[in-house]
Amino acid sequence: MIRIENITKSFGTLQVLKGVNLEISKGEVVSIVGPSGAGKTTLLQLIGALDTPDSGAIFFGDDNICAMNSSRLAAFRNRHIGFVFQFHQLLPEFTALENVMIPALIAGKSRTEAAKEAMELLALMGLADRAEHKPSQMSGGENQRVAVARALVNCPDVVLADEPSGSLDSHNKEELHKLFFELRDRFGQTFIIVTHDETLAAITDRTIRMVDGVVSDEK
Numbered sequence: 001m002i003r004i005e006n007i008t009k010s011f012g013t014l015q016v017l018k019g020v021n022l023e024i025s026k027g028e029v030v031s032i033v034g035p036s037g038a039g040k041t042t043l044l045q046l047i048g049a050l051d052t053p054d055s056g057a058i059f060f061g062d063d064n065i066c067a068m069n070s071s072r073l074a075a076f077r078n079r080h081i082g083f084v085f086q087f088h089q090l091l092p093e094f095t096a097l098e099n100v101m102i103p104a105l106i107a108g109k110s111r112t113e114a115a116k117e118a119m120e121l122l123a124l125m126g127l128a129d130r131a132e133h134k135p136s137q138m139s140g141g142e143n144q145r146v147a148v149a150r151a152l153v154n155c156p157d158v159v160l161a162d163e164p165s166g167s168l169d170s171h172n173k174e175e176l177h178k179l180f181f182e183l184r185d186r187f188g189q190t191f192i193i194v195t196h197d198e199t200l201a202a203i204t205d206r207t208i209r210m211v212d213g214v215v216s217d218e219k
Contacts, residue, residue: 001024001025001026001060001061001157001158001190002022002023002024002047002058002059002060002158002190002192003022003023003057003058003059004020004021004022004023004043004047004056004057004058004059005021005056005057005058005059006019006020006021006055006056006057007019007020007021007043007046007053007055007056007057007058008020008053008054008055008056009039009042009046009051009053009054010054015213016039016042016213017039017042017043017046017053017213017214018212018213018214019056019214020039020043020056020210020213020214020215021215022208022215024190024192025190026157026188026190027184027188027189027190028190028191028205028206029180029181029184029190029191029193029204029205030190030191030192030193030204030205030206030207030208031193031194031195031200031201031204031206031207031208032044032192032193032194032195032207032208032209032210033194033195033196033198033201033207033208033209033210034209034210034211034216035211038210038211038212038213039210039212039213039214040194040210041162041194043194043210044160044162044192044194046058047158047160047192048077048081048083048160049065049068049073049076049077049081050077052066053066060076060080060157060158063076078103078106078107078154079107079154079156080156080157080158081156081157081158081159081160082103082150082151082152082153082154082156082158082159082160082189083151083159083160083161083162084144084147084148084151084159084160084161084162084164085147085161085162085163085164088135088140088143088144088146088147089147090135090143090146090147090150091135092134092135092136093134094134095131095132095133095134096122096127096130096131096132096133096134096135096138096142096146096149097115097118097119097122097131097132099135099146099147099150100118100121100122100146100149100150100153101114101115101118101153102150103150103153103154104117104118104153104154107154114153117153118149118153119131121149121152121153122146122149124149125145125146125148125149125179126145127142127145127146127149130142130146139172140168140169140172141168141169141171141172141175141176144164144165144168144172144176145176145179148164148176148179148183152183152187152189155187156189157189157190158189158190158191158192159180159183159189159190159191159192160192160193161180161191161192161193161194161195162194163194163195163196164176164193164195165177165195165197165200173197173199173200177199177200177203180193181203191204
C-alpha cells in the first residue's frame with residue numbers, strides 16, 4: 001500500500017534521513033523505533049505529507065505524493081491520512097464533538113453529517129457522554145481517544161501516530177494500544193506508530209528499527 005523509495009531529508013547541514021526504503025501493507029500495524037535523532041518523526045512527517053523529502057518518492061498505491069502540488073497534497077492528506085500526536089493537539093475552545101468534526105468539515109461534509117459521524121466515533125471510543133466537554137474538562141486518556149476519533153472521522157487509509165501513548169499513565173497506555181488493534185480489525189486501516197514504548201512495539205505486526213537516518217532492522 002505504501003512504498004518509500006530512497007528518501008533523503010536534510011535540515012541545513014544535518015542530514016536526518018539518508019536513503020530510506022520501506023514497504024508497508026494495507027492493514028498492518030507497524031511500529032517505528034530507535035534512539036532520539038534517528039529520523040523516526042521526520043520519516044512519519046514525510047509519509048503524512050506534512051513535509052517534502054529532498055529526494056526519493058513516497059507512493060500510496062500508484063500515487064506519488066512527492067509529485068503532487070500543494071493543493072492536491074492537502075486534499076489527499078485530509079482524505080487519506082489521519083494523525084494522532086503525543087499531546088492530543090485538540091483545540092481547547094471546542095468541545096470533543098467539535099474537535100472530531102473539524103476534519104470532516106474541511107473535507108466538505110455538512111455540519112449534520114459531520115456531527116453524526118463524529119458522534120458515532122465518540123460512542124465507539126466510549127465517550128458519548130463527553131461529547132459536549134472541552135479538553136480541560138477531560139482526562140489525558142479521554143483526550144487522546146478524542147484525538148483518535150478525530151483521526152478516523154474521514155475514514156483514512158492510514159493512521160500515523162507519533163508517540164501516541166507517551167503522555168499517558170500505564171492503564172491508559174494499555175487501553176490505547178488495544179484500541180489501535182481493535183480499530184484495525186474493525187476498519188482495516190493501516191497504523192504506523194513512532195514509539196519509544198517497547199511494550200507497544202512488541203505487539204505490533206512489524207517493528208522497524210531506525211538508526212542514524214536509515215532502517216537498520218525489520219522484524
